[in-house]
Amino acid sequence: MPTVYRVAAVQAEPVWLDADATVEKTIGLIEEAAAQDVALVAFPETWIPGYPLFLWLGPVAGQMPYIARYHANSPAVGSEHITAIRQAARRTGVTVALGYSEKDHGSLYMAQTLIGPDGSVILHRRKLKPTHVERSLFGESDGSHLKVVDTPLGRLGALNCWEHLQPLNKYAMYAQHEQVHIAAWPAFGLYKGIAYALGADANMAVTQTYALEGGCYVIAPTQLISERGIDTFATTDEQRALLATGAGSARIYGPDGSLLGKPLDEHAEGLIVADIDLTLIDLAKNAADPVGHYARTDATRLLHDNRPKTPVVHPGATTEPHFPELDDPDAEAPTD
Template identity: 80%
Template sequence: MQSAYRVAAVQAEPVWLDAEATVEKTIGLIEEAAAQDVALLAFPETWIPGYPVFLWLDSVFGQMPHIARYHANSLSVDSAHLTAIRHAARRAGVTVALGYSEKDHGSLYISQTLIGADGGVLLHRRKLKPTHVERSLFGESDGSHLKVVDTPLGRVGALNCWEHLQPLNKYALYAQHEQVHIASWPTFGLAKGIAYALSAEANMAATQTYALEGGCYVLAPTQVISERGIELFATTDQQRALLTAGAGNSRIFGPDGSPLGKSLDEHAEGLVVADIDLSLIDLAKNAADPAGHYAKTDATRLLHDNRPKPAVVRPGELTGPLFPDLDEFDTDSAAV
């Protein structure tokens, strides 16, 4: 296992509701990360095809002009789009934590896939409970999606957005001895100055707390929204008042909660980069290991049911591969 290496959190604007163009941008960011010797690159929540800010701007019926397009530009796990990103990760030799809207037939899920430097899939998970109005578009998952996996870069786990406000979700990952955590967020340009709970300040505080509580490194990528993006979603003055350009706030935190790397202006696109050393986790956990010596099992314990709960169970299906073998595809494929 590699102990010391470079990581990066993306801060960028997707090409809203356009999977093909955002995949091209994704591949460009992977190549940019490789040029900076980044070993692990993290993308925001629903980076492809962009966070559905329209859910917060109108009634369910008012959202309908965007729904079909959002479905059409969401990625299935065996899609050519996702395969192109896996090839890009392998060419660059970069491990990629990708956030996207996953299309599974008629349903969508807020998903994260950890792609290894060889293009293989190390982890695939879905957000357990979509937040508030997100439930009108996305489905839920189960306890099998609270998972930390062994990788060449250490034990890696991931959560999306307000899953970081669910204490039991967090503890389920802490208890799996997570070393590097991907905390994927959308843009904080929604209801800026109106709803503090949706602000960068509040949610980065939760992210920093995750690093301190879990004694792990945390990569927190975020999206940027430009005036062009606002024009796409906001058609009335009331809707425009709910969206503010910029609001990127990508961060990296160390296992003692300290900020790492140089942050970007909220309007800027790029990478927040930091060098990390997993051996420092031992120092942090020497003081407080929440699921180890600092636990109090006679007082409180977590029941984590990690069994998959599919709607239909057929013999043999649960053991079959979810993602196709990358070698089945043209190894020189770079785009779709």
């Protein structure tokens, strides 16, 4: 297992409500990462087909036309869209952390899929609790989706957006000795200057805190918004006033909380790239390991129920999250 390698956080605008075009852009960014010798590239929350900004811009009745398009452009885990990205990962040898709106029959979930350099699916998870108005569009998952996995690049895990504001979620991840964490975020151009909690400063602060608390590397990709994005979702001057262009804030943090790589201008698309060294995690945790020598189990402990919960229970069924679309041997290593 390499202890030193290069990672990248995507800062870019999706092709709003267009899965085909966003997948094409995704593959281009994976190829760009490969050209820079990146071993792991991370994409933002709901990168495909873009974060549903329409949820925050008006009454439910006005959202209906967007919801139909959003469902139609949300890929299933076994879809041709995800397969094409898996093939790109295999072709380039890059590990890909992909965020997207996952369609599972009539329901949508805020999903993250970790794809290995051979095209295999290493981890598939869903956001435990969609935030605020997101709950009108997306379903929830359960404790089985708080999971860190062993990979050739170390122990990797992922969370979406305000899952990083849930202290117990974070501690459940820290306790699995995560080494590299994907903190996927949308764009921060929503209610900019109006709601500080939705802005880049507050949310990058909790992302940096995750690195420091967990003693791990954190890769934080973000979306950004252009005039094209505003035109997609805003139909009135009042709605346009709630959206701001730019607001990209992709970052990479070290296990001591230090900023790694060179941030891009908030309006610029591209990759934040940094070299990481997993051996430095030991130095960080020597000072403070919140799930090891710095814990106080006599005072506080976390109950993490990692059993999957389903609407129908079949006696004797597996205790692991199961996605039949990923069972096909061809799907484990897709061909070009």
